[in-house]
Amino acid sequence: MRNPQGIIFLVLTIVTLALFVSALSRKLRILKLGAPENRFDNPLRRLGNFIMLIPLQGKMLREFYGVIHLFVFWGFIFIVLGEIPLLLEGIFPDLVVPLLGDNPYFYLIKDALSLLVVVGLFIGLIRRWVLKPRRLYRTSEAALVVILVLAVILTDWLVGAAKLALAEGGAVAAFRLTVGYPFFASVFLTGLEPAALAMFRDMVWWLHVFVFFGFFIYIPNSKHLHVLAAPFNGYFASLQPAGAQIPTFDPLAEEVDEYGVGRIEAFTWKQLLDSFACGECGRCMDSCPANLSGKPLNPKKLICRTLKEHLLEKGAVLLRHGLQSTKDLTPERLTELTRLDPEAEVLGRRLVGDVVDPEALWACATCGSCQNLCPVANEHVQKIIDMRRFAVMNEDNYAPELRLAFRNVESKFNPWGVSWSERGAWGKPLAVPLWKEATEPEYLFWVGCAGSFDNSAKKVSEAVAKILETAGVSFAILGPEEKCCGDFVRRAGNEYLFRLMAEENVAMLNQRQARRIVTACPHCLNTLKNEYPAFGGNFEVVHHTQLIWRLVQEGRLQIPAGAAPASPQRVVVHDSCYLGRYQGEYEAPRALFRLIPGLELCEMERHRDRSFCCGAGGARMWLEEDADERVNLLRARQALDKAPQAIGVNCPYCLTMMEDGVKDLAPDQGVEVVDPAVLIARLL
Amino acid sequence: MRIVVCVKQVPDTTEVRIDPVKNTLIREGVPSIVNPFDECAMEAALRFRRDYGGTVVALSMGPPQAEAALRKCLAMGADEAVLISDRAFAGADTLATSFALARAIAKIGADLIFCGKMAIDGDTAQVGPGIAEHLGLTQVTNVQKIREARADYLMVERVCEGGYELVRASRPVLLAVEKTIGEPRYPSVKASVRARRAAITAWNAADIEAPEEKIGLNGSPTQVTRIFTPETRRRSEMLEAATAEGLCDLLLAKLRDAEII
Numbered sequence: 001m002r003n004p005q006g007i008i009f010l011v012l013t014i015v016t017l018a019l020f021v022s023a024l025s026r027k028l029r030i031l032k033l034g035a036p037e038n039r040f041d042n043p044l045r046r047l048g049n050f051i052m053l054i055p056l057q058g059k060m061l062r063e064f065y066g067v068i069h070l071f072v073f074w075g076f077i078f079i080v081l082g083e084i085p086l087l088l089e090g091i092f093p094d095l096v097v098p099l100l101g102d103n104p105y106f107y108l109i110k111d112a113l114s115l116l117v118v119v120g121l122f123i124g125l126i127r128r129w130v131l132k133p134r135r136l137y138r139t140s141e142a143a144l145v146v147i148l149v150l151a152v153i154l155t156d157w158l159v160g161a162a163k164l165a166l167a168e169g170g171a172v173a174a175f176r177l178t179v180g181y182p183f184f185a186s187v188f189l190t191g192l193e194p195a196a197l198a199m200f201r202d203m204v205w206w207l208h209v210f211v212f213f214g215f216f217i218y219i220p221n222s223k224h225l226h227v228l229a230a231p232f233n234g235y236f237a238s239l240q241p242a243g244a245q246i247p248t249f250d251p252l253a254e255e256v257d258e259y260g261v262g263r264i265e266a267f268t269w270k271q272l273l274d275s276f277a278c279g280e281c282g283r284c285m286d287s288c289p290a291n292l293s294g295k296p297l298n299p300k301k302l303i304c305r306t307l308k309e310h311l312l313e314k315g316a317v318l319l320r321h322g323l324q325s326t327k328d329l330t331p332e333r334l335t336e337l338t339r340l341d342p343e344a345e346v347l348g349r350r351l352v353g354d355v356v357d358p359e360a361l362w363a364c365a366t367c368g369s370c371q372n373l374c375p376v377a378n379e380h381v382q383k384i385i386d387m388r389r390f391a392v393m394n395e396d397n398y399a400p401e402l403r404l405a406f407r408n409v410e411s412k413f414n415p416w417g418v419s420w421s422e423r424g425a426w427g428k429p430l431a432v433p434l435w436k437e438a439t440e441p442e443y444l445f446w447v448g449c450a451g452s453f454d455n456s457a458k459k460v461s462e463a464v465a466k467i468l469e470t471a472g473v474s475f476a477i478l479g480p481e482e483k484c485c486g487d488f489v490r491r492a493g494n495e496y497l498f499r500l501m502a503e504e505n506v507a508m509l510n511q512r513q514a515r516r517i518v519t520a521c522p523h524c525l526n527t528l529k530n531e532y533p534a535f536g537g538n539f540e541v542v543h544h545t546q547l548i549w550r551l552v553q554e555g556r557l558q559i560p561a562g563a564a565p566a567s568p569q570r571v572v573v574h575d576s577c578y579l580g581r582y583q584g585e586y587e588a589p590r591a592l593f594r595l596i597p598g599l600e601l602c603e604m605e606r607h608r609d610r611s612f613c614c615g616a617g618g619a620r621m622w623l624e625e626d627a628d629e630r631v632n633l634l635r636a637r638q639a640l641d642k643a644p645q646a647i648g649v650n651c652p653y654c655l656t657m658m659e660d661g662v663k664d665l666a667p668d669q670g671v672e673v674v675d676p677a678v679l680i681a682r683l684l
Numbered sequence: 685m686r687i688v689v690c691v692k693q694v695p696d697t698t699e700v701r702i703d704p705v706k707n708t709l710i711r712e713g714v715p716s717i718v719n720p721f722d723e724c725a726m727e728a729a730l731r732f733r734r735d736y737g738g739t740v741v742a743l744s745m746g747p748p749q750a751e752a753a754l755r756k757c758l759a760m761g762a763d764e765a766v767l768i769s770d771r772a773f774a775g776a777d778t779l780a781t782s783f784a785l786a787r788a789i790a791k792i793g794a795d796l797i798f799c800g801k802m803a804i805d806g807d808t809a810q811v812g813p814g815i816a817e818h819l820g821l822t823q824v825t826n827v828q829k830i831r832e833a834r835a836d837y838l839m840v841e842r843v844c845e846g847g848y849e850l851v852r853a854s855r856p857v858l859l860a861v862e863k864t865i866g867e868p869r870y871p872s873v874k875a876s877v878r879a880r881r882a883a884i885t886a887w888n889a890a891d892i893e894a895p896e897e898k899i900g901l902n903g904s905p906t907q908v909t910r911i912f913t914p915e916t917r918r919r920s921e922m923l924e925a926a927t928a929e930g931l932c933d934l935l936l937a938k939l940r941d942a943e944i945i
Contacts, residue, residue, distance in 0.1 A: 167859075251873070252881070259873070259874075375920065392873065393873040393874065394873075394874065396872035396874065404870075406870065409868045411696075411717065420696070420715070480713060481713060494873065495871045496876060496877065497873075540929060564811055593825045647913050
């Protein structure tokens, strides 16, 4: 029926496809500038991740607005499917596409989803431009896409309505279960002449074609590349446990000419894909302790603005000049290039310093909340560690207090710089046995630096020792043979020193034939359990709360009947990042608190895997915090709002940070900061 | 101009532990470090190089594992490192040690030598001056600052009780430095990696033309026969009285009883 215009439509289709493909291939060529990384293994597990994240929208659905995205997602798919029969009319007017073109159930679903999309888009508009949550950016791109999608849906409804009004056989049958088409037919198109209807149908069809083609070309050229990149990002998501995602390299074995990531193309292609996949939802920034405490780190902006804009800008120039990287670009060649092409100036910009604010890099506590919430499985933390590696290992440019902590770890084997020989001193009054003098103890108690030297954390070590002894569990400590596990060193970007610590500790643990390890520090737990296997250390590592809870369940540890009620009766629980998000353990600490007679547990709004960091992870413990609002004060305030008598913690860093917070905010209220082991030990 | 820094690898004994039976230092599980005073000497040499130019050579005598101390110096910024190591050096006292080091320095050819004022394991403070004597050089001990360097002399501050002396020392000169001369730098990762891979020159007794009778046990007029922790007997008594005068009287009586006053 539109045959005279078929040629025009065909040409238009080809031009559209060509523009789409060329935009997409440009993006792919930019991704290929990135470093290689194998994310092609384990296709079945990857498919599983993909299904959970993308079709099922697993992470989106964790909050109300995610439901709208679910509608928009599936609506988009059905609308695009609906385009197949609609557009093919342009060339083959009488073609009926099987399963789609004549399928009333397909149109029923598509019609219902279209309606939900329209409703969802309006809710989205209200949210973004009326409610204005801080995490959403009110950009023209966001507005334009709403208009385009509405136009696509509306013109589709009108074309279909015209077909119904013309009583076209195929349409009447296919649309018989729908609401939208008959509604528009009856409201707008009653009483029109067939000729007018046919003309209306053709005009709106062409309008639809233009809008849809425009949208189609717009996608790979805008932030809506998200819809194409996110599914791949879901498939290529890391398969490693959250605590084992930091890749290592050996500076002593490999000839590495540049450590870490100091130029955008030094990120792997997958890390670059993250920027394309980002849908700018802002869940990450809404839970980022650095961002919420006013630091210059904004995880969303880092991914979808700072890194992405620089990637596109630099990538275009690199491709234009046939370069893979600026690594071997001499200053002379750069000057020459910039003279010929002013845009080549971007090649001279330093990633860490000119593009990314170093202050932002150092604000990250590696709490992992951003990654935990990200619906498209972006990996924010490793990018930050990679850039820190560049600052520390390559440029030797980092905070003096961190330098001191590194030096202390290197020479005294703990960040405080206390003499290494004092490491076992806390256990002497309790006669805690040393591993080398003990006979095949059941557990090695890995005390950690804080548990050995920090006064508050030492009380936890003592409590754990007392509990294990009461339960009849034989255990021993390494004493001066134990060294800093290297958790903060690694997250501060010093892979060289981390390797030294890891290799020495693994050698010692293997020499002493330790197999089962219990530790009171979630950071040590994560490093020993998830990171030491790469260095030949394979141990069964548990957190003390996990072991104690198991001892209770097995009946090996009994809380004496008629034990005096604990002094704090209302305890608000704080989940540490490294026991919680990184290990997925939320129950053991709570179960232990519940053992205390008369103790009432309460939760903060941000709890379990949405817990808010104390602010000390990722080497933040050893860095000054200059900004007005400190992270530990934010968290302590959240806890104190629950009017507790004690704040329950399970990590020595949290212990310090919460104690400091309570001292600052409520010095006279007598709120204790306690590990459950300390309360249990009081009853024994 | 070549600057030599003499460094010693010592056990990290912030608290010396002595085996009560064998009367020897307990070394098991004790990490080795660069003698902290020598680390400061290294820092002083690097700052001197920064201000006046030259190349810095780190020199040590010891068993092959003393290489680790030299690698630390290379990481800090030494241009070269030399280890003199030979079974014949074993059992050397400060005289034989300073002789061997002096031979090596003569071979390297230096006009400025930095040493730490003493090592934390032996506490003798004799090796630096010994080297200067063997080589017939000017020496200044307890140096806390280099004020200025001229072609033929250095102006340095030498710590003495209650202050310092300003010493004009003709070159070539050996300086034995205090820790206050400068906090040793923490090497960058790149420098540490380079140092771990660097080649270290190794010389034996023949290489430095050290005659057998002057090195090791043969060249050592002194020997350590016993090492022990002296017992400290400390008794304390708390005096109590109602008034300050009463307390003073009580104290005076006690002191007179003990024949102290």
